[in-house]
Amino acid sequence: MKTTESLNILFISLLILIIAQTIQSQNNPDENIQPGKAEIILIARADKDSVVLRWAPSTAGGWIIANKIGYNIERVKVNSENANAPVNFEKLNSEPVKPLSIEEWKKIASKDNIFSAIAVQAIYGKLFTPKALDENNLNALKNAADELMNRYSFALFAADNDAVTAQAMGLRWVDKNVREGESYAYRVYVAQKTDEYSFDTAFVFADIKPADKVPAPMDLTFESGDGNITLKWKDNPLVKFSGYYVYRSEDGKNFIKMNEMPLVIATPKEAKEDAQPSFVDTLTVNYKNYSYKVYGVTPFGELSQSAEITAYSKDLTAPFPPILEKPKQFTADKISLSWKVEEETDDLKGFVVARSNHPLYNFEILTPTPLAKNVFSYTDKIPQENEIYYAVASVDTAGNMAFSLPQIVIPIDTMPPSIPKGISGTIDSNGVVTLKWNLGPEWNLLGYRILRANDPQHEFQQLTGEIYQDTVFVDTVNINTLTNYVYYRIAAVNMRYQHSELSPVISIKRPDKIPPVEAVFKNVFVTDTSVFIEWVPSTSADLAYQKLLRRKQGDSDWKMIDSLSANVSSYTDTKVEKTITYEYTIISVDSSGLKSPFAFPVFGRPYDTGRRESVAKLTAKYDDNTSSVILNWDYLNPPNEKYWFVIYRGTDNNKLMELKSVDGANKSYSDKEIVKGKKYFYAVSVMTSMGGVSDKVVTAVTIPEK
Incomplete structure (x- = not known):
């Protein structure tokens, strides 16, 4: 059983069914048409003194059967104060509601009502049906099914757009026996059961109150074409329209309907979003203002309020393009361009000159203000590029441009690429060096050469036999060496194999794996109050500082008595006791924190003078x-x-x-x-x-x- 509680359900309309449903059903008819069962889709629009009901069966076959049987409409007043009160539906129609006969139709429909004509043809027009279902007439049966679907679609399209037609088709009912402020529940069902089809009963609720005006379509915009205007808009979220009417005025007062039949927007079934409604007016004069009104049509045949806009079309036709001759380099840094126009248009304004380092894109306009239309030459200063492309465009008074075919210039003498910049490097504990640098600005840059040395004063050796085409380079160096640094330089190379100057030297400190050599004591002098020691510090270049240690003779543990800078080579120990023998040693520490072995110890014993x-x-x-x-x-x-x-x-x-x-x-x-x-x-x-x-x-x- 189908219950419809929303008043804004979209009714089935013409082209949606014709384009989306019918085409799909040709591929798999059973997917959309389910013989033997149909739903009744029911919606309502309430006003202060009436309720309009609109309905339709969900399948073409169900529509044919229901047309013969007719529908019953019943109503019950909703008692909000007593939800447990018995529900007794009252039948509103005395006879089943079904399509009028052709003779009855003629009495209520005007001769120029095209929707009634469509509906009569859909209901009473001759339908081709094959006599027998055999191998030779399967195509005829399929054609008949397609024709039935088209009749069904056209009929519902007509009902959606004209209230008289919907009433005559037996798909509309107006209940005027209502009171403002009350609520009613309606149900519509096929008047009698049939073995051919089963139908659900449809329900809808209505609150009796003054109806709001149907809101206009939203966000009406326009796009100017050449001799045409495209209008675009969106449905109002409060209502879904079956179709649209577009009106135009040249004076802003007198409007003419642009489409006799409602404009229906078809959205293919496989589309993820609804198609945006639009209308193209192809009968416009460029730069003339036109006023437009767009109305939506509801499934009740009502027109919405209008969306309004003023629009114009414009000249989008470009003039004839010029013919650019071969550019000529007449000095070391100057290029001469010349062109001609075989056919000049009346609205030609002038010419613009453009330049690029690529034949297809990145063209830069060199003359933002167009050259006069009687100027056919231009001189440009040669940029620092390996290859240069020029193009010239004709420009009309509307700003339309038409470019010539590009012409290439290869300067006789080009500049080498710039020196690589932003060079940085790191090294890990395994000696793997990673170099990085900024990509050069030249479009014709081919790559780089990377060079290395163990001394910045030595000759640098190239590490890459081929041009290296990246800005990250990985190298591996020996770390078990007394050479603390490794040095690199980089050169850029362009497509003409011109090399930049070498970059400044970048030095990368090797990870220190070799501890410093130990210090060597030279002399020991004692007094009654001190011990003076002298030594040769560690000869390691990366010596950072020295730890001086002392212990009393016979003790096992050393104690640090001072931390000395790398250049200190003597020390006087005054914190001593007479006749006590002290041992001294030194630990040398380098910049990586590596420590030398203990220096060979020396002894000192302050004497006692008595x-x-x-x-x-x-x-x-x-x-x-x-x-x-x-x-x-x-x-x-x-x-x-x-x-x-x-x-x-x-x-x-x-x-x-x-x-x-x-x-x-x-x-x-x-x-x-x-x-x-x-x-x-x-x-x-x-x-x-x-x-x-x-x-x-x-x-x-x-x-x-x-």
């Missing part, structure tokens, strides 16, 4: 409370060995005797064995477990009598 730092700020004060002399001192830089303080006393500075020894942790001493009234001299010196001794520091104090 002298130690003396105490500072020694004071001696008599304490009356304790009747003793209090000594205090500082020791700012104690040695890295066990040490103690030795205290001396005497009554004469030159005859000091050892009084006491105290631990290095003490910085004071109290002397109670004193005699009042005497003057005492005190001294403090440092002694160490390794035999070191400092100078004495002397001070004096006088003991009061009381």
Whole structure:
């Protein structure tokens, strides 16, 4: 059962069926015609006081059968407030709706109604049918099927374009017994069942309200031809038209219909998109303005509002082309052109000269302002090209151009190609070099030659025997070498085998696989506070820096004490201890981060002079409370060995005797064995477990009598 709820379903129209469906059915009739079954396609257009129904069966055979039986139309009011109310359809027709007889048709249709004439012929015209189905009349049967399809198509075309005709064909019904604001459901079906065909029942809904005007076709444009104008437009998305009428006016007021029959746009079945509607007016005068109106025709036979445009045609006929003679080179950089015109047109404006490096395209206009029509020569400066092509065109007042056949010029002396630019290169860890450069601007460029050397001062050797026709080149070089760089140069070659100058040298650093050689120590000097070492740095050219390492004799681990630049060849180590033997070595590092073996180590042992730092700020004060002399001192830089303080006393500075020894942790001493009234001299010196001794520091104090 077929239910149609949209009010904008496209009805079947004339040429769509004739061109698309009929041609397809000739190849495979069963694909489009399904004998024994048809659908009823139903649409409706509601207004405030009526509903117009239009329908048609979906097959030609179904149309023939339904014409004989007729249709029933039924209606039911839609109750939106009670969706569960029983549905009772009311039959609107008393007798089955079917085509009028010819006599009845004559009473309602005017004599000049061509659509009624088409429909009557389609329904009642004589149809050829073969008498028997045998081998000799299969073609006749096929022709009859084709004729039936054509009758069906023409009949529906007529119904789509004229309401009177559709009514007379039994394919239209107007229900005027409606009330504004209500909704109705309609159904149409063939009046009785038949063994020959089965038909679905069609449904459609209608809301009773004022109808909108049918919108006009959209996006009306024009293309100016020579003596003709092509109009193009698009369907309005709110409506699908069955056909179109085009009207034209020369004064903008009085319009004349350009097509007596509706213009139908056929879209082949295999097309992915609908064909764009268009109309060609071939009866125009160039540059004269014409006003056009385009109306769409709906399946209800209604005309849409008009789309309007003003258009004109124009002169597109080019003048006769000139005949270009052989160009002549009369100086090193000048070419002379001359031409003639065998037949001159009245609207000839002048000539333009064009030049290219190819005989078929890329022509550049050398004279943007056309030369006068009485000028037949031109002088051009020779461009830097191997081959030059010239053409001359006639230009009329409308801007139409007609070119001569091109003529070639091969300059006597051409320039070599430009030096290759934008050269860059990379190399990977396997020694594969990739060179890239910009393509030269010359159209006659043939290719390139690539050259290589291991020293920029040496002669470069060509790597390509033939001209290399690319801008990317891959080379492989040895990386197990002390030569750090590989060098390249490139030359461009044109089709006349003229070479450019060689490009500037591009240097590419080889990946460093060879570590630097190690440094060699020359001298070691020691003092009691330092070790001075001297060496010959690594001789590798890519030496980046040096790591100086040290360890105490007997230790297994080296510690880096400094990182030195590549040109440093000596070092003084002051962070040492006396009598400790130190080992020194160097690791050389190159610019690739590769490291040399350890340099053969050297040894240095700071010696001990026996002298130690003396105490500072020694004071001696008599304490009356304790009747003793209090000594205090500082020791700012104690040695890295066990040490103690030795205290001396005497009554004469030159005859000091050892009084006491105290631990290095003490910085004071109290002397109670004193005699009042005497003057005492005190001294403090440092002694160490390794035999070191400092100078004495002397001070004096006088003991009061009381």
